[in-house]
Amino acid sequence: xxxxxxxxxxxxxxxxxxxxxxxxxxxxxxxxxxxxxxxxxxxxxxxxxxxxxxxxxxxxxxxxxxxxxxxxxxxxxxxxxxxxxxxxxxxxxxxxxxxxxxxxxxxxxxxxxxxxxxxxxxxxxxxxxxxxxxxxxxxxxxxxxxxxx
Amino acid sequence: xxxxxxxxxxxxxxxxxxxxxxxxxxxxxxxxxxxxxxxxxxxxxxxxxxxxxxxxxxxxxxxxxxxxxxxxxxxxxxxxxxxxxxxxxxxxxxxxxxxxxxxxxxxxxxxxxxxxxxxxxxxxxxxxxxxxxxxxxxxxxxxxxxxxx
Numbered sequence: 001x002x003x004x005x006x007x008x009x010x011x012x013x014x015x016x017x018x019x020x021x022x023x024x025x026x027x028x029x030x031x032x033x034x035x036x037x038x039x040x041x042x043x044x045x046x047x048x049x050x051x052x053x054x055x056x057x058x059x060x061x062x063x064x065x066x067x068x069x070x071x072x073x074x075x076x077x078x079x080x081x082x083x084x085x086x087x088x089x090x091x092x093x094x095x096x097x098x099x100x101x102x103x104x105x106x107x108x109x110x111x112x113x114x115x116x117x118x119x120x121x122x123x124x125x126x127x128x129x130x131x132x133x134x135x136x137x138x139x140x141x142x143x144x145x146x147x148x149x
Numbered sequence: 150x151x152x153x154x155x156x157x158x159x160x161x162x163x164x165x166x167x168x169x170x171x172x173x174x175x176x177x178x179x180x181x182x183x184x185x186x187x188x189x190x191x192x193x194x195x196x197x198x199x200x201x202x203x204x205x206x207x208x209x210x211x212x213x214x215x216x217x218x219x220x221x222x223x224x225x226x227x228x229x230x231x232x233x234x235x236x237x238x239x240x241x242x243x244x245x246x247x248x249x250x251x252x253x254x255x256x257x258x259x260x261x262x263x264x265x266x267x268x269x270x271x272x273x274x275x276x277x278x279x280x281x282x283x284x285x286x287x288x289x290x291x292x293x294x295x296x297x298x
Contacts, residue, residue, distance in 0.1 A: 041283070045290035069242050071235045072250050076291040078227035086220045087236045093218050093261065101221050112242065134190070141194035142225040 004030040005126075006060035008047035011039050013066025013073075013110035016118055020064070020108075023119050027126060032060050048076035051105065052083055062126070063105035070109035077105050081144050086125075089113065094121040098128035100135045153179040154275075155209035157196035160188050162215025162222075162259035165267055169213070169257075172268050176275060181209050197225035200254065201232055211275070212254035219258035226254050230293050235274075238262065243270040247277035249284045 005024055009017035014036055024031050034050040036042045044067040051063040063083065065073040070087040077085035085105035086097035089112070097103040106125045108118050130136075154173055158166035163185055173180050183199040185191045193216040200212040212232065214222040219236040226234035234254035235246035238261070246252040255274045257267050279285075 043287045043290060045287055048291070068249070069245050071237075071242065071246050071252065072287065074223060074236065075227050075233050075250060075252075078224050079230065079291050081228065084224050087223065088220075089238060093220065093258075096218050097220050100217070101224060103220065103224075109242075138192045138194055138221065141192060142197070142228050 003028065004032055004060040005062040005064050006032045006034055006051045006054035007064045008034040008036070008051045009066040009110065010036055010042050010044040010047055010068075010073075012044075012068030013070075013108070014039050016066045016108060016110035016113070016115060019115040020066075020118060020122060023122055024064070027123070029062075029126070044072045045076040048073050052077060052080045055104070056080065056082055061104070064108075064122075065105060066108045066110045068109060068111040070107040070112065074107045077107065081142075084139070084143065088121050088125065090117060091120050091124045094124040095128050098125055099131045102130040102135070102139050152177065153181055153209040154211040154213050155181045155183055155200045155203035156213045157183040157185070157200050158215040158259065159185055159191050159193040159196055159217075159222075161193075161217030162219075162257070163188050165215045165257060165259035165262070165264060168264040169215075169267060169271060172271055173213070176272070178211075178275070193221045194225040197222050201226060201229040204253070205229065205231055210253070213257075213271075214254060215257045215259045217258060217260040219256040219261065223256045226256065230291075233288070233292065237270050237274065239266060240269050240273045243273040244277050247274055248280045251279040251284070251288050
């Protein structure tokens with residue numbers, strides 16, 4: 001579980017999800033692929049919910065979500081107090097999302113980012129520790145007291 | 150209220166907030182400036198809460214939030230079911246946030262976007278209507294049945 005990433009996308013993020021699954025496995029993560037499994041139109045909130053449930057039930061420590069822009073996924077995922085979903089666009093924002101916001105869900109825009117830039121986001125995100133300190137005080141203000149996920 | 154934007158930023162978004170207030174007024178919006186009022190270090194969730202409260206109490210129809218990357222603000226704001234906070238990076242994502250996600254809070258990264266690009270985001274965001282249709286079904290899945298804000 002500690003090294004498992006729950007991954008899901010809607011039709012706008014499907015191609016990017018396909019490109020990123022091997023990358024995640026190559027980085028040593030277990031992957032829980034929660035769909036979607038084609039380019040057929042689906043509703044992104046259903047897939048954000050699936051990832052949230054997997055994290056809240058302890059089946060995954062991390063989440064990765066993709067839709068067209070990443071905006072809808074980040075709205076839906078952040079409804080869950082144990083999830084800190086960061087819409088990220090490059091190595092810098094991937095790094096800061098971990099260092100400052102202790103993000104546990106990486107959100108990417110499948111129609112915004114190319115696959116190589118998305119791979120860089122993943123590498124940076126999953127290798128950067130949270131800095132704690134004043135950032136922990138801020139994160140605590142909108143997160144559960146005892147973060148399960 | 151219909152044309153009022155509640156605006157807030159932390160120290161990382163303060164300069165951008167200062168640059169954007171005249172722009173909002175020039176577009177004809179009333180502005181509720183909820184701080185911060187200097188570059189002194191503050192906690193971004195306090196400012197996301199202030200905007201959420203203003204919107205939930207009907208003092209503003211829209212929100213605008215800025216922190217360093219926009220990531221922390223978008224996490225904190227989206228804890229509120231009536232808020233749909235979109236972290237936006239350019240005219241395209243500003244447009245799609247309105248058309249597809251019916252975003253009512255625009256979130257910008259003060260250390261990521263320059264002021265002219267941010268002004269373009271504002272112009273596009275506040276002039277683009279929601280498309281409804283299949284997007285309304287999706288938005289309803291993570292929003293209140295009767296959206297107050």
